[in-house]
Amino acid sequence: MRVTVLGTGAADGVPQPFCRCDTCADARARGQVRAPGGVLIDSTLLVDPAPAVGAAAARAGVDLSQVTTIAISHGHADHWDPAILLFRQWIADGNGPGALPPLRVIGPAAVIASAADWVAPGGSVEFLPAVAGGCWQLDGLNLRAITSTHGLVSAPGSEADPVAAAAVLFDVRDAHGTAVLYAADTGPPDADLLGDVAGASYDLALVELTFGASGPTTAGHLDHATFPRALAELRRVGAINADTDVVAIHLSHHHPPAPELHAALASWGARAVADGTTLEPLAETAPRAADTLTSTTNRTTLVTGGARSGKSTFAEQLAGNASDVLYLATGWPRGALGDDDWDERLAAHVARRPSRWRTREWSAMSPADLGAALTAAPPGSTVIIDCLALWLTRLIDAVAGWDEAAGLGTGSAAATTVTDGCEALLAGLATTAAGHVIMVTNEVGSGVVPATASGRFFRDQLGRVNARVAGLCSEVYLVVAGRALPLTAPYQEFHG
Numbered sequence: 001m002r003v004t005v006l007g008t009g010a011a012d013g014v015p016q017p018f019c020r021c022d023t024c025a026d027a028r029a030r031g032q033v034r035a036p037g038g039v040l041i042d043s044t045l046l047v048d049p050a051p052a053v054g055a056a057a058a059r060a061g062v063d064l065s066q067v068t069t070i071a072i073s074h075g076h077a078d079h080w081d082p083a084i085l086l087f088r089q090w091i092a093d094g095n096g097p098g099a100l101p102p103l104r105v106i107g108p109a110a111v112i113a114s115a116a117d118w119v120a121p122g123g124s125v126e127f128l129p130a131v132a133g134g135c136w137q138l139d140g141l142n143l144r145a146i147t148s149t150h151g152l153v154s155a156p157g158s159e160a161d162p163v164a165a166a167a168v169l170f171d172v173r174d175a176h177g178t179a180v181l182y183a184a185d186t187g188p189p190d191a192d193l194l195g196d197v198a199g200a201s202y203d204l205a206l207v208e209l210t211f212g213a214s215g216p217t218t219a220g221h222l223d224h225a226t227f228p229r230a231l232a233e234l235r236r237v238g239a240i241n242a243d244t245d246v247v248a249i250h251l252s253h254h255h256p257p258a259p260e261l262h263a264a265l266a267s268w269g270a271r272a273v274a275d276g277t278t279l280e281p282l283a284e285t286a287p288r289a290a291d292t293l294t295s296t297t298n299r300t301t302l303v304t305g306g307a308r309s310g311k312s313t314f315a316e317q318l319a320g321n322a323s324d325v326l327y328l329a330t331g332w333p334r335g336a337l338g339d340d341d342w343d344e345r346l347a348a349h350v351a352r353r354p355s356r357w358r359t360r361e362w363s364a365m366s367p368a369d370l371g372a373a374l375t376a377a378p379p380g381s382t383v384i385i386d387c388l389a390l391w392l393t394r395l396i397d398a399v400a401g402w403d404e405a406a407g408l409g410t411g412s413a414a415a416t417t418v419t420d421g422c423e424a425l426l427a428g429l430a431t432t433a434a435g436h437v438i439m440v441t442n443e444v445g446s447g448v449v450p451a452t453a454s455g456r457f458f459r460d461q462l463g464r465v466n467a468r469v470a471g472l473c474s475e476v477y478l479v480v481a482g483r484a485l486p487l488t489a490p491y492q493e494f495h496g
């Protein structure tokens with residue numbers, strides 16, 4: 001299932017346009033915008049289209065022409081803007097190439113009633129009222145409306161908001177059994193909600209987290225106190241488990257700045273993604289890419305950058321939610337050599353990797369085997385090599401190549417070893433059946449010329465390896481200060 005999270009922001013988004021708090025300042029400095037947007041599933045199901053859904057879809061690289069169902073959780077303006085029906089009608093009326101498929105609009109009765117005014121009479125739009133328990137068989141997807149507690153009131157006896165009280169959440173499944181929970185907006189789960197999701201074992205749970213650790217909160221939303229408790233309840237009834245990708249959505253500026261928010265979410269077994277992120281949840285029972293030779297995409301990515309630039313983290317993010325990841329770690333424990341700092345960094349890398357990833361540590365392989373490891377990678381799998389600089393170091397180590405007296409020029413044992421290793425790596429890249437190979441390397445050539453012959457040799461060899469590997473890659477990124485810059489294909493600007 002392909003789930004594009006078009007927007008991860010609450011109604012007023014992050015940064016809040018009128019606010020200069022630390023969180024809003026941090027978001028502005030990072031250029032990170034969280035806006036309401038909704039979720040697009042398998043191109044055909046659009047959940048909670050917010051007013052800016054068109055721009056959000058364009059930024060995410062998708063269009064809405066295949067949408068056959070719009071599902072609306074409730075009528076609050078950050079979840080539903082009926083003008084989308086008008087914009088769609090302009091194309092359906094024949095003002096664009098190709099006919100649009102018929103459309104169903106599913107949502108609480110009051111929302112459906114007012115939405116119908118936006119469609120010309122006799123149009124091919126069907127309006128279906130939703131209450132918790134309702135089920136619809138869509139194109140390749142099953143949609144079920146489940147209980148929301150968005151209508152909970154904070155003070156006993158205070159007046160309930162009828163729009164929030166009519167809210168539903170959604171359970172979406174595909175033919176393979178992949179199951180997704182869309183839980184916005186809602187307060188803490190009650191017995192009805194827990195009953196609706198018990199035993200669901202969601203592969204992906206999009207759960208609202210509107211409010212923070214302090215500051216305003218309401219009973220009809222989740223905050224830093226109620227969100228982890230809600231997840232604990234969902235775990236208790238088997239709605240989510242250790243394999244569920246729990247993603248917080250409907251985020252506001254009441255949260256701490258991004259690094260603290262990510263740390264808090266990680267401690268609760270959840271995470272946040274950027275607006276426009278596409279997630280690919282997959283049920284255990286669904287056919288894996290590895291089962292079908294035809295599905296290999298052969299995407300190759302090189303991530304280069306300086307020390308501690310964030311390149312490894314970025315490479316791991318590129319792997320996304322891939323289920324079949326082979327991690328080739330070229331770092332090796334050096335504690336025996338007294339380099340404890342090195343071991344700590346390695347341990348931090350290992351701890352960050354999801355437990356479902358298979359890791360092959362370098363100590364178990366010969367450095368010349370990197371190309372062979374690529375050739376042997378399972379079809380359709382994702383392979384991460386971190387990193388080529390350490391691999392090159394070990395390759396040269398293996399021939400005692402740092403001995404300047406032995407010579408480092410063309411034809412030397414060290415130079416031949418590097419050339420052979422590089423050829424084997426390129427051959428592995430050219431023949432691998434892996435779906436996505438992600439390689440991390442170091443950018444070492446920009447500083448002063450190293451004082452030693454071995455230092456210059458290493459710098460030059462790594463520069464050549466990087467350039468040759470990049471030549472075979474479909475994408476190359478330069479990571480600087482935690483930001484990843486996509487580098488254009490060679491001479492792209494000249495070829496148009």
Ligand SMILES: [Zn+2]
Pocket residue numbers: 074076150164185
């Ligand atoms: Zn709401």
Ligand SMILES: [Zn+2]
Pocket residue numbers: 010011076078079185250
């Ligand atoms: Zn909302």
